[in-house]
Amino acid sequence: FAKSSYDRPYGITxxxxxxxxxCGATWNDSNQTYDGTIIKMDFQGNKIxxxxxGYGNSDLFxxxxxxxxxxxxxxxxxxxxGAGSHDLWIIKIDEKGNLLWEKTYGDKFEDKAExxxxxxxxxxxxxxxxxxVSSSTIEAWVLKLNAEGEKIWDKQLGGHxxxxxxxxxxxxDKIIIAGFFDPINNDKYKEHKGRxxxxxxxxxxxxxxxxxxx
Numbered sequence: 001f002a003k004s005s006y007d008r009p010y011g012i013t014x015x016x017x018x019x020x021x022x023c024g025a026t027w028n029d030s031n032q033t034y035d036g037t038i039i040k041m042d043f044q045g046n047k048i049x050x051x052x053x054g055y056g057n058s059d060l061f062x063x064x065x066x067x068x069x070x071x072x073x074x075x076x077x078x079x080x081x082g083a084g085s086h087d088l089w090i091i092k093i094d095e096k097g098n099l100l101w102e103k104t105y106g107d108k109f110e111d112k113a114e115x116x117x118x119x120x121x122x123x124x125x126x127x128x129x130x131x132x133v134s135s136s137t138i139e140a141w142v143l144k145l146n147a148e149g150e151k152i153w154d155k156q157l158g159g160h161x162x163x164x165x166x167x168x169x170x171x172x173d174k175i176i177i178a179g180f181f182d183p184i185n186n187d188k189y190k191e192h193k194g195r196x197x198x199x200x201x202x203x204x205x206x207x208x209x210x211x212x213x214x
Contacts, residue, residue: 007024008024009039010024011023013072016068018042023063023064023076033057033058033059038097053102059076059078061076063116073091073092075113077128082105082111086106086112087104087106088111088112089102090113090116091103101148103145105143113128114167115168119175123145123152124143125143126145127165127177128140129164137162139163140181142155153203160182164180166178174198177198179196181193194211196211
């Protein structure tokens with residue numbers, strides 16, 4: 001399915017009809033940068049359609065989720081729109097790949113999405129990272145959005161030099177976030193640590209566990 005020699009898939013989902021939809025990045029020879037791309041396939045992997053979304057600078061998708069009523073939400077990052085260098089980027093498309101809406105979230109530093117989750121009540125949970133200051137401190141960032149992409153709340157999960165939220169799952173009335181952090185010299189931890197955090201429906205931390213390393 002390559003449109004160029006530098007195509008990269010990052011996320012995949014399926015729908016109720018047994019079709020597959022993947023997202024990622026495709027190289028744009030004209031702009032010499034990446035565009036976000038989405039490919040829909042049948043159950044045998046044959047391409048049904050491919051859509052590309054890009055606005056001139058580096059734009060890519062990292063995660064996609066099916067909406068039970070039809071369509072998809074796709075998360076990634078864009079360097080073409082928003083408030084600064086790399087903003088968190090969410091789009092919604094229908095079953096034919098037509099754009100229904102798109103939103104960016106973030107400030108003047110780098111903000112990135114790694115995962116998007118559709119909850120059982122139709123809300124969206126996006127996990128990623130947010131650069132907080134020019135010294136490159138990074139905090140894990142979790143956003144809860146309504147079905148139209150309007151922000152309900154967001155939560156920054158820091159405490160260490162660089163923190164990342166990589167994935168999310170719904171468990172009962174909790175949202176479980178998985179990620180990791182990089183320590184710095186004055187951190188009590190000296191190596192990378194895996195991190196799992198449970199948030200309640202308002203984004204408050206219910207519990208946190210660390211894994212790996214001394």
